[in-house]
Amino acid sequence: MSLIRSPQSGLALVIVLWVLTLLTLMAGSFAMTMRRDNSVSLALKNNAEALAQAESGIILAQFMLAQTEPELRWQADGTVYRLLKPDSEVRIRILSEAGKIDINTSNETQLTALLAAVVKDDWEQQRLLNAILDWRDADDDTRTLGAERRQYQMARLSYGPSNQAFQTLEELQLVLGMNEAIFTAIQPFITLYSGQAEVNINTASPELLSLLASELKKRNIQDVALENRLAKTGEANGDAEAGAGLAGESETYTILAEAMVHGEAVAGLEVVVKSQGGEADMPYQILDWKQNVQGPSLFDEAMGYAVITIQDEFRYDDRY
Helix, strand or coil: CCCCCCCCHHHHHHEEEEHHHHHHHHHHHHHHHHHHHHHHHHHHHHHHHHHHHHHHHHHHHHHHCCCCCCCCCCCEEEEEEEEEEEEEEEEEEEEEECCEEEEECCHHHHHHHHHHCCCCCCCHHHHHHHHHHHHCCCCCCCCCCCCCCHHHHHHHCCCCCCCCCCCCCCHHHHHCCCCCCHHHHHHHHEECCCCCCCCCCCCCCCHHHHHHHHHHHHHCCHHHHHHHHHHHCCCCCHHHHHHHCCCCCCCEEEEEEEECCCCEEEEEEEEEEECCCCCCCEEEEEEEEEEECCCCCCHHHEEEEEHEEEEECCCCCCCC
């Protein structure tokens, strides 16, 4: 008895093979989609956890600034406090606004030192310096190499200087001659909240101290107090009382907090707070709140010189 294979059976076999191939491709695509969705979900979870830990770092910094004991109070001079937690790490840096250059009240010498660090051409430095001064002064008189309304019109800009104090740091970007690169470089060193003509060298960050000292050196000017303060920044803990401010003072700080979770996800916050004094119901007033830290990351290797690891202050329970 002979078996005769019909053309329909061959066609059916081909259809079955195509269906199996299609199902295999669909299963592979589904598995890939699930893996991608799981990765995205895990990344979102880790980022949310990192952001929550950064927020806890902000609250902890406010608590440590309010300590009445000088030896317990955290310094506001750029020291980076490193907290190690299970599967995560939080870094916190506090900067006193008095230790920054106030773009509304700073004298020309310190503004020049700041601009000289990022603008190498002397003429461009003077143009930008005087444009800043023309923006914040109340008159329409153009300084030498400065910029009032006529210069903005010649640059085909639809606005001119406000002739009043800067309202935000970002407003500085509107000044004629300012660009994104310059603004990004100087932003960590400038403030609106100091109200002082000169930086308080006791609370200035090491980076700003070095910048100011470098400019003075170029002018053959020796500032013994500045040099001594700069030398102290290399010590293990520096001068705790000089960097912290007095409890109860109406002081303004920028608090930077970054958290790294599982060695990957990083989230950061930059918050400006003003102390309301020890008797206030709300010890700190929030003046500004930004997600992501401006300037170099606190996890950057270049920040290693300023890091202090906080040990034996926190306990972790397996229930949490």
